[in-house]
Each structure stands twice: as structure tokens, then as C-alpha cells.
Amino acid sequence: xxxxxxxxxxxxxxxxxxxxxxxxxxxxxxxxxxxxxxxxxxxxxxxxxxxxxxxxxxxxxxxxxxxxxxxxxxxxxxxxxxxxxxxxxxxxxxxxxxxxxxxxxxxxxxxxxxxxxxxxxxxxxxxxxxxxxxxxxxxxxxxxxxx
Amino acid sequence: xxxxxxxxxxxxxxxxxxxxxxxxxxxxxxxxxxxxxxxxxxxxxxxxxxxxxxxxxxxxxxxxxxxxxxxxxxxxxxxxxxxxxxxxxxxxxxxxxxxxxxxxxxxxxxxxxxxxxxxxxxxxxxxxxxxxxxxxxxxxxxxxxxxxxxxxxxxxxxxxxxxxxxxxxxxxxxxxxxxxxxxxxxxxxxxxxxxxxxxxxxxxxxxxxxxxxxxxxxx
Numbered sequence: 001x002x003x004x005x006x007x008x009x010x011x012x013x014x015x016x017x018x019x020x021x022x023x024x025x026x027x028x029x030x031x032x033x034x035x036x037x038x039x040x041x042x043x044x045x046x047x048x049x050x051x052x053x054x055x056x057x058x059x060x061x062x063x064x065x066x067x068x069x070x071x072x073x074x075x076x077x078x079x080x081x082x083x084x085x086x087x088x089x090x091x092x093x094x095x096x097x098x099x100x101x102x103x104x105x106x107x108x109x110x111x112x113x114x115x116x117x118x119x120x121x122x123x124x125x126x127x128x129x130x131x132x133x134x135x136x137x138x139x140x141x142x143x144x145x146x147x
Numbered sequence: 148x149x150x151x152x153x154x155x156x157x158x159x160x161x162x163x164x165x166x167x168x169x170x171x172x173x174x175x176x177x178x179x180x181x182x183x184x185x186x187x188x189x190x191x192x193x194x195x196x197x198x199x200x201x202x203x204x205x206x207x208x209x210x211x212x213x214x215x216x217x218x219x220x221x222x223x224x225x226x227x228x229x230x231x232x233x234x235x236x237x238x239x240x241x242x243x244x245x246x247x248x249x250x251x252x253x254x255x256x257x258x259x260x261x262x263x264x265x266x267x268x269x270x271x272x273x274x275x276x277x278x279x280x281x282x283x284x285x286x287x288x289x290x291x292x293x294x295x296x297x298x299x300x301x302x303x304x305x306x307x308x309x310x311x312x313x314x315x316x317x318x319x320x321x322x323x324x325x326x327x328x329x330x331x332x333x334x335x336x337x338x339x340x341x342x343x344x345x346x347x348x349x350x351x352x353x354x355x356x357x358x359x360x361x362x363x364x365x366x
Contacts, residue, residue, distance in 0.1 A: 128161060132301065133265055135168030140300040 029083040037086050038097050051077045058109040060117040062143045067094050098124040116141040171264050178308040185311050206342035211334040212242040217253035222260025224287040224320040231323040250276040261289035261296055262303040274310045285312045288319040
């Protein structure tokens with residue numbers, strides 16, 4: 001069974017490596033600044049003792065004031081998982097750096113988030129809709145999307 | 148979705164997405180009202196001006212006893228439909244066991260499941276490809292009205308927005324018994340139809356034939 005790695009262990013390693021990146025550490029998740037997200041993810045994927053080499057899912061939540069993008073990674077070697085979160089404060093063209101260069105599985109997941117939530121992933125090779133058709137009006141999972 | 152010979156096709160994936168989007172938006176705009184159910188037989192039955200000949204009866208019997216089904220199962224009602232064909236409920240008791248991968252060989256469309264707008268042009272295409280005479284059973288709440296997904300951003304509120312529906316089978320999903328009952332209702336409906344059209348209403352094919360003598364004179 002996969003057990004959730006306690007955030008304290010990860011935060012102690014992360015804050016040693018990236019002093020400014022970690023904003024908040026919850027019971028089972030780490031909130032990082034969006035600018036340092038690729039570096040943190042690269043570190044989590046490659047560092048000894050972590051090796052989070054599999055991305056389970058990417059999803060996003062609309063909290064009206066900000067969007068939160070949630071990443072869950074699993075280490076198949078150490079049999080552990082971790083949840084990373086990042087925020088973008090603007091409603092108008094929110095942007096988060098893409099992880100498609102680090103995890104190949106992030107490609108379509110990020111397109112799904114873009115399609116339904118309207119968050120652009122900077123550096124994604126093919127940033128377009130994946131479920132809905134081109135010409136669809138708006139992004140339907142936003143709280144203020146209503147017809 | 149039909150191929151237009153005069154059009155220059157672009158095989159760029161973004162352009163294809165845009166073209167698809169245009170087709171879907173056109174379809175959405177043109178289906179504000181439901182298509183009325185094909186129910187002429189009710190009027191005919193009420194007026195009693197229709198006389199079923201024995202030839203009608205034989206043709207109707209043949210049609211209703213060997214319904215071949217096109218494959219169109221977008222969601223969970225398809226499981227009940229599979230159970231209907233499986234030995235416990237045994238749809239073949241009613242001449243129903245054949246499913247066709249090609250709609251051109253089918254005469255019944257059982258729409259088992261939620262239909263999204265992105266899938267809608269393809270379902271209409273399947274319906275258009277089926278040979279006449281053809282019938283449609285809307286199976287389940289989603290097939291009838293969109294069900295619990297009716298107010299969703301991507302769900303067609305009922306198949307009768309895009310194709311005419313003969314029989315509605317309610318349920319979420321309907322039990323195989325309910326589907327069998329719906330199929331029997333459809334068979335009753337087919338049994339009342341006038342299979343042989345009135346000869347006086349048809350154009351006389353003899354008048355349409357070219358006259359070889361006249362052509363010879365012209366030459």
C-alpha cells in the first residue's frame with residue numbers, strides 16, 4: 001500500500017534546498033510558490049531518498065480569490081506519495097509553469113485543467129482544449145461560469 | 148460531418164478542432180426544439196381509414212421479428228442492454244440478438260446512455276446511415292431528457308433533439324425487463340404500420356422510363 005509521506009520530512013528537505021519556495025506545509029500537502037514549482041518538482045523527482053517519479057493527477061480548484069493547482073506524485077521506489085499545491089491569484093489569464101517537460105503524463109492533464117478551468121500552463125508544447133470543442137464559450141468548471 | 152468535394156481540406160489538428168466546433172455549435176443552434184415523435188400511425192389508427200392487407204401483415208411481421216441493432220452505447224445503460232442480450236433475459240426470444248457494427252445493416256438504434264454535444268454529430272451520422280425503415284428507442288433517463296446531467300454544459304437534453312425517437316424507456320438505468328417491454332411496444336408499433344404504400348400515391352415508374360423510339364427519331 002502507498003502511504004502518504006509526512007509533509008514535515010519533505011518540508012525539511014525542501015526548505016534546505018529551496019529556502020524561499022515553501023509557503024505553507026499542511027498535514028498532507030506542501031504549498032509552493034508557482035515560480036519555483038519546476039525546480040521543486042525536478043528536485044522531488046531526482047533527489048535521493050525521494051524519487052517521486054510518477055504523477056498521479058493534476059487538478060485545480062476555484063476558490064474565487066485564487067485558483068489552486070494540485071499535483072499528486074508517487075515514488076514507486078520508496079512507495080510513498082506527496083501532494084504539491086500552488087496558487088495563482090488572478091482570474092484574468094492565470095498562469096502556472098508547465099510540468100510537461102518533467103513528467104510526460106502531465107501533458108494531457110494540464111490540457112484538461114486548461115480546458116475546464118482556464119489556467120494556462122507556461123511552456124506546455126500543445127496548450128489547447130482536450131475535451132471540449134474549439135469555439136466553446138469560456139471554461140465551464142469556473143465558479144463564475146454560468147449560462 | 149459529410150465530406151464536401153468542393154472544399155479544400157486542411158489536416159491541421161487545430162483547424163480540424165475549429166471545424167468540429169463549428170459543426171457542433173451549428174447543431175446546438177439548430178436544435179432548440181425537439182424533433183416530434185414519428186406517430187402518424189396513431190392518427191391513422193384513430194381515423195380507421197387504414198386497412199392492413201395480408202401483405203402488410205407479412206411484411207410487418209418480418210420487420211418486427213428481426214430487429215437488427217446498431218451499436219450506439221455511450222454510457223452505463225449499455226450494461227443493461229448487454230444483460231438483455233445475455234442468457235438470463237435472452238433478447239433473442241424476440242428476434243433481437245444480432246448487433247451490427249455497421250449502421251447500414253441495422254434498422255433499430257437503441258440509444259443507451261448520456262449523449263454529449265461532442266458526440267452528437269456522430270450519432271446523427273449513424274442514424275442517417277441506417278437504411279429505411281428504421282426505428283429509435285431512447286433508453287434511460289439520459290436518453291429521454293438528459294437525466295441528471297440535463298443542465299450540464301456538454302450534455303444533449305434528450306436524443307429527440309437530434310433524431311426522431313419512437314419509444315421511450317424510462318429508468319436510470321432501466322432494468323432489462325423494462326427494455327424488453329419497450330422493444331415489445333416498438334414491435335406492436337411496427338405491426339400497426341402500413342408497410343405497402345398506396346399505389347395511387349406513388350409516381351408511375353412507367354412514365355419515368357425513357358422512350359427508346361423518341362430518342363431514335365431525334366438522332
